[in-house]
Amino acid sequence: MKSFVVCVAIFSFVVAVTSLTIITPIVRVINENCNDDPVPNSLNCSSVGTYDCGHCTCNVGFAGQRCECTASVQASSEVSCRKEFAQRLCSERGVCSCGVCECFQRTNPEEVISGQYCECDNYSCGRHNGLLCNGHGRCECGRCLCQQDATGAHCEIPRGPS
Secondary structure, eight states: OOOOOEEEEEEEEEEEETTEEEEEEEEEEEETTOOOOOBTTOGGGTTSEEEETTEEEEOTTEESTTSOEEHHHHHHHGGGGOSSTTSOGGGGSEEEETTEEEEOOOSSTTOOEESTTSOEESSOSOEETTEEGGGSEEEETTEEEEOTTEESTTSOEEOOOO
């Protein structure tokens, strides 16, 4: 098994929009064993950034996972990535790209984060007998939607025949 060291670098840029100042953190995972040569103005980075070890470093004035929007559009559009003004960007479960939340993917492909603000998922519902929704329903945005044979907050109450 090949092992490697992963470091995380956090950068930020500040953009002033009218009287509001927005500080946007940029988190980049750096694989120290990556031997790829950086590719300036790569198509992977909308031709306005350097592609290096699977990540884009955008040229000045551009932002987004793939440098797909201008920094001024990114800063002003972040407001649309919050359900309410004081809430966290994309519920801290995604990234805001040009005013749209792109939800993170989980390591388990069965677990999905969703919603306009990445506020929902299909894995954080209550468990009964160790099973999500007692095995008698599906988890949708924090609530168990029970099958016809069960009811209750965690689908823990069997229903009799109707």
